[in-house]
Amino acid sequence: MAQKSLMWRLGPLWSLVSLLLIVYAVTLVNSRLGEGIQVQMRYALVNLVIVVALQMFIGTSGVLSFGHVAFVAVGAWTVGLLTIDPELKRNLLPDMFPFLFDVQAPWLVAVILGGLVGGLLAVIVGPFLMRLNGLQAGIATFALLGVVSQVLTYWSSIGPRSGQSMVGIPDVLDLQTTMLITLVIIVIAWLFQRTKPARLLRAAREDPIAAAASGINVVPQRVIAFAVSGVVAGVAGGMFALTNRVLQASQLGIELTFITLAMLVLGGVLSLSGAIVGALVFSLIDLVLVQLQSGVDIGSFVVSIPQGARPIVLALVLIGMLLWRPSGLTGGREFVWPFRKHAPLPGNPVTND
Amino acid sequence: MSNADKGLSVVDLTVAYNGVPAVRGISLEVPAGQAIGLIGPNGAGKSSTLLSIMGAIPRGGTVLVDGIDIAGLPPEKVVRKGVSLVPEGRHVFAELTVMDNLRLGAVGRRDKSGYAEALENVLALFPILSEFSARQAGLLSGGQQQQLAIGRSLMADPDVLMLDEPSLGLSPTAVDAVFEALDVIRGLGKAVLVVEQRAEFTIAFCDRTYVLHDGEITLTLKPEDANNVDVLTQAYFG
Numbered sequence: 001m002a003q004k005s006l007m008w009r010l011g012p013l014w015s016l017v018s019l020l021l022i023v024y025a026v027t028l029v030n031s032r033l034g035e036g037i038q039v040q041m042r043y044a045l046v047n048l049v050i051v052v053a054l055q056m057f058i059g060t061s062g063v064l065s066f067g068h069v070a071f072v073a074v075g076a077w078t079v080g081l082l083t084i085d086p087e088l089k090r091n092l093l094p095d096m097f098p099f100l101f102d103v104q105a106p107w108l109v110a111v112i113l114g115g116l117v118g119g120l121l122a123v124i125v126g127p128f129l130m131r132l133n134g135l136q137a138g139i140a141t142f143a144l145l146g147v148v149s150q151v152l153t154y155w156s157s158i159g160p161r162s163g164q165s166m167v168g169i170p171d172v173l174d175l176q177t178t179m180l181i182t183l184v185i186i187v188i189a190w191l192f193q194r195t196k197p198a199r200l201l202r203a204a205r206e207d208p209i210a211a212a213a214s215g216i217n218v219v220p221q222r223v224i225a226f227a228v229s230g231v232v233a234g235v236a237g238g239m240f241a242l243t244n245r246v247l248q249a250s251q252l253g254i255e256l257t258f259i260t261l262a263m264l265v266l267g268g269v270l271s272l273s274g275a276i277v278g279a280l281v282f283s284l285i286d287l288v289l290v291q292l293q294s295g296v297d298i299g300s301f302v303v304s305i306p307q308g309a310r311p312i313v314l315a316l317v318l319i320g321m322l323l324w325r326p327s328g329l330t331g332g333r334e335f336v337w338p339f340r341k342h343a344p345l346p347g348n349p350v351t352n353d
Numbered sequence: 354m355s356n357a358d359k360g361l362s363v364v365d366l367t368v369a370y371n372g373v374p375a376v377r378g379i380s381l382e383v384p385a386g387q388a389i390g391l392i393g394p395n396g397a398g399k400s401s402t403l404l405s406i407m408g409a410i411p412r413g414g415t416v417l418v419d420g421i422d423i424a425g426l427p428p429e430k431v432v433r434k435g436v437s438l439v440p441e442g443r444h445v446f447a448e449l450t451v452m453d454n455l456r457l458g459a460v461g462r463r464d465k466s467g468y469a470e471a472l473e474n475v476l477a478l479f480p481i482l483s484e485f486s487a488r489q490a491g492l493l494s495g496g497q498q499q500q501l502a503i504g505r506s507l508m509a510d511p512d513v514l515m516l517d518e519p520s521l522g523l524s525p526t527a528v529d530a531v532f533e534a535l536d537v538i539r540g541l542g543k544a545v546l547v548v549e550q551r552a553e554f555t556i557a558f559c560d561r562t563y564v565l566h567d568g569e570i571t572l573t574l575k576p577e578d579a580n581n582v583d584v585l586t587q588a589y590f591g
Contacts, residue, residue, distance in 0.1 A: 199449065199453060199457065200457065200460065202446075202448065202449070203449060203457050206446050206447065207444045207446060209409065209440050209444060210444035210502075211457075212409060212428035213409075213437065213438040213439075213440055213444075213506070214432065214457050214460055214461060215428075215429045215433060215460045215461020215462075215509055216457065216461075217427075217429040
């Protein structure tokens, strides 16, 4: 009995441990499969962190955001500016504010600062955007992404001239380090789920009437969730910068927004487990499709799919998923200790007694 | 403030949906230490009355809580003025534990230091919540969920407790348990406003019961009217 009680109490911790083990195991397997796969895995982990950021906000609050890649973009830009060699910056980014030429930071500090810049942007715009709901919130956050994208594309005082790329970002991040950062982010996201703002937001998402009747004012809680997820998205941006090592604002726009949202929907919006499973499964399918586009030798046969088929197959997978299991692969639930009961969906009491 | 001023006072309350009136200028008093019932057929405007008092839907007229006008306040601020609503259908946070539900109820407390005492009182009133404190609320039975919904509302230490059809979907035993608890709450000096479909039961329990018909109060009944068939017939069929 005591053992069952202990397992009951450790249930939430089990969900964290299982997620860390999954990410570790997938990374370990991929690290044995050649350099090309390792590079793909690094991108998959970057996307996973973006999806976690999305889940921390969308999954917790129930508010749609098409704008989180804006935080990714400013995080990436910050890391780029802080890690490129000063001499290189003078030559390649001549229009920049002069004080930016000599600003430098070690890559880890730069990544943390990238996260903070992402969070700062969220804090600035959050009080305005977080009053909105549903599609209105989606459009407003999409507008934020548009503004940030345009500023990064055309404002050469903080980056390259329009049409050019930010290059010269150092090669300091290997697969193992990328995985370690990802694991830390998962722990942060898991801890965030247990904070008061996250609990209040989940309650308001689940039942707005009951939340209002309980005296919960959602706007400040949403701003907090927006800011914390903005920090995580900014860190993901920093990871992207150090993985891709070449930055253009167009890489951090609509396409990345929809791919990462698709990953979240695939796994299940309402849980951290869903974010992680969705990102990994989507990346795995994508990896297979990339290989198939290049042609895979199986004995004397070469199996391949036509060029351009990859996004079509991914779209079909997503549509099939939405039709077959709209709540995602995890059903929007966290992993629980195998012998623990799930709660029924809201509004379905077991009996009336 | 004298005790007579304590409680809820509603004057000339109006609610309309897209210009169609749902509540047509009703006035009612819910004094401290009394339970007041609001009965009537479906669509009479009972739930609209409660939601408009909470500030969840726009309204006309005046609503005073302990003599203070709460005009224009959103629900979260109405809670801080001392009004709590137990919504129809219980609306517990199913994925959260019983204890988390109770903690969330305390978000709207005016006096944060009284949290521990409020929790103790709620658990004394509903011992089953103490037993199942770590259980997810969605796993509770309907009657237990209703107790949790009431307990959560009490965590805000309201002067006025409003309940929208607390007996809905419950077994007779569970209904008895809920109304026994409401009797205790009334005895604590809270003003209790109950919207119900079970006319006889409500009239017998409440100190006074208003009959709402097509957005207007058509009758005011006393507990002794509970067994009067003519009065009940008039209440529902006019």
